[in-house]
Amino acid sequence: MLAGIDTAAGRSYQTGSGIALTVIGAASAAALAVVAAGLARARRWSRTPALLTQLFVGIVGIYLLQADRLDWGELSVVVAVAGFAALLSPPSLRALAGQGQTRPEPSQPQQPGQAKQPKQTGQTKQPGQAKQRARSKQPGQAKQTGQAARSKPAGQARSNRRRSARPGAE
DSSP, X not given: OHHHHHHHHTOOSOHHHHHHHHHHHHHHHHHHHHHHHHHHTTOGGGHHHHHHHHHHHHHHHHHHHHTTOHHHHHHHXXXXXXXXXXXXXXXXXXXXXTTTSOOOOOXXXXXXXXXXXXXXXXXXXXXXXXXXXXXXXXXXXXXXXXXXXXXXXXXXXXXXXXXXXXXXXX
């Protein structure tokens, strides 16, 4: 911001560099505002940029301390340490990692090696339905097992998409 003010007042060494620094500063401020909004809404993606920001603030603080700018250096290091502590505290980790959210439980627990079968809606098994399918097979026709043996009505084609293991990702 100060580079933009100096450029506008004509006190910048080079006008191009003053404008470039102003644009970079404005873009950085906008990016930090987006990260802050993500943290306020407890979005998972906002944790890493926020931690990196605290890391860079700490590095700048150490550089300022080495340059005998104790006032700004101490403040920067304290803010960085406080930011790290806040972002890595257990309540913050739970909120930003999505562990505090409840997921709907499946109706039947799955065995470790058992594949999850898609839920078929609108179909109810009738007694004797399996026997009718078995009778309708031709002699010598190979027995179909698994998903291929089940028929679906028109319009309910099987989706080949894999389901994500992450909660909330679809």
